Amino acid sequence: MNNKEKLRKAGLRPTKQRMIIADILLDGINRHFTAEILQNEINSSGNSMSIATIYNCLKKFRNCGLIKQIESSKDTAIFDTNINQHHHFLDEETGELIDIENDEVNLRKLPEIPQGYLNNGVEVLIKIKKQI
Amino acid sequence: MNNKEKLRKAGLRPTKQRMIIADILLDGINRHFTAEILQNEINSSGNSMSIATIYNCLKKFRNCGLIKQIESSKDTAIFDTNINQHHHFLDEETGELIDIENDEVNLRKLPEIPQGYLNNGVEVLIKIKKQI
DNA sequence: TTTTACTTTAAAATCGTTCTAAACTACTTG
DNA sequence: CAAGTAGTTTAGAACGATTTTAAAGTAAAA
Numbered sequence: 292m293n294n295k296e297k298l299r300k301a302g303l304r305p306t307k308q309r310m311i312i313a314d315i316l317l318d319g320i321n322r323h324f325t326a327e328i329l330q331n332e333i334n335s336s337g338n339s340m341s342i343a344t345i346y347n348c349l350k351k352f353r354n355c356g357l358i359k360q361i362e363s364s365k366d367t368a369i370f371d372t373n374i375n376q377h378h379h380f381l382d383e384e385t386g387e388l389i390d391i392e393n394d395e396v397n398l399r400k401l402p403e404i405p406q407g408y409l410n411n412g413v414e415v416l417i418k419i420k421k422q423i
Numbered sequence: 424m425n426n427k428e429k430l431r432k433a434g435l436r437p438t439k440q441r442m443i444i445a446d447i448l449l450d451g452i453n454r455h456f457t458a459e460i461l462q463n464e465i466n467s468s469g470n471s472m473s474i475a476t477i478y479n480c481l482k483k484f485r486n487c488g489l490i491k492q493i494e495s496s497k498d499t500a501i502f503d504t505n506i507n508q509h510h511h512f513l514d515e516e517t518g519e520l521i522d523i524e525n526d527e528v529n530l531r532k533l534p535e536i537p538q539g540y541l542n543n544g545v546e547v548l549i550k551i552k553k554q555i
Numbered sequence: 556t557t558t559t560a561c562t563t564t565a566a567a568a569t570c571g572t573t574c575t576a577a578a579c580t581a582c583t584t585g
Numbered sequence: 586c587a588a589g590t591a592g593t594t595t596a597g598a599a600c601g602a603t604t605t606t607a608a609a610g611t612a613a614a615a
Contacts, residue, residue: 304580304581304582304592304593305581306580306581306592306593306594307580307594308593308594309593325571326571326572327571340594340595341594341595341596342571342572342596343572343573343574343594343595343596343597344593344594344595346571346572346573347573347593347594360496361496362494362495362496362513362548363494363495363496364492364493364494364495364500366570366571366602366603367570367571367572368496368571368572378534380534380536380537380540381494382540383543389537391534395532395533395534396530396532396533396534397530397531397532398528398529398530398531398547399529399530399531400527400528400529401527401528401549402510402512402523402527402528402549404512404549404551405512405521405551407553407554408512408514408551408552408553408554409551409552409553409554410549410550410551411515411550411551411552412549412550413547413548413549413550414547414548414549414550415530415545415546415547415548416494416545416546416547416548417533417534417536417542417544417545418542418543418544418545418546419536419537419540419541419542419543420540420541420543421539421540421541422539422540422541436561436562436611436612436613437612438561438562438563438611438612439563439611440562440563441562457602458602458603459602472563472564473563473564473565474565474602474603475563475564475565475566475603475604475605476562476563476564478602478603478604479562479563479604498571498572498601498602499601499602499603500602500603
């Protein structure tokens with residue numbers, strides 16, 4: 292399925308701008324990125340785009356499940372092109388994130404989901420720090 | 424150990440402002456809060472404090488391990504008075520966080536920590552959504 | 556004490572992100 | 586294909602959380 296079809300399937304009009312971003316993000320490679328990093332990649336690809344459009348686009352892509360936003364206490368939103376359930380190592384010093392595939396983690400025991408709620412995904416974060 | 428001693432032990436001068444905040448936060452009750460919520464509690468306690476001081480203080484307290492900051496993609500920093508390793512349910516719609524005690528989660532298998540790094544804490548986040 | 560280093564403060568600045576409203580464009584319908 | 590309309594993009598203004606500034610204040614050391 293090409294990117295135009297992916298956008299259509301997600302209920303998004305395949306505009307010129309969304310196609311430029313889809314061509315960068317939806318290439319099957321797992322990446323963590325911020326709006327600013329994406330803007331640099333757009334510029335490097337010989338295109339340009341208003342930062343407002345980049346934010347709009349990221350929000351739409353995220354809401355459609357084309358990308359994920361990572362839970363992070365950094366001041367800049369971090370997105371992930373890996374939309375499968377998976378986990379992360381986090382170096383809190385540098386903010387570096389490293390993917391952990393889902394099958395590398397196994398939960399023996401999970402707590403009961405609160406009354407009236409459904410499980411909507413489990414994320415394991417392993418904080419790491421450089422050895423001295 | 425009283426709060427003055429706790430601050431001293433953490434390497435922080437027990438100033439008037441830090442004592443006010445310590446009296447609110449270090450009462451043994453587990454709470455999630457933002458700088459704004461804390462400011463309201465300070466005001467309710469009949470005190471007042473510059474917002475810059477509140478941020479300074481939260482940063483110092485966090486760096487000393489007196490409180491924790493929660494990994495969250497919300498635009499406001501969320502802190503936690505529970506400094507023991509534990510986990511959370513997160514309702515992404517509302518942002519509500521519910522504590523999960525560490526012994527309610529058991530990991531059968533953890534990935535190998537990357538070369539040159541040490542494990543610095545594991546956090547499990549279970550995203551939940553309201554049943555329809 | 557006196558000194559020194561650290562802390563607090565109000566106000567300004569900064570930074571990421573969102574809003575606004577006008578111009579534009581993809582899609583629908585006739 | 587033409588015209589309409591609903592959704593999109595844009596630059597720039599606005600916003601909200603947080604940090605910086607620089608001056609005044611305070612705790613601890615000498």
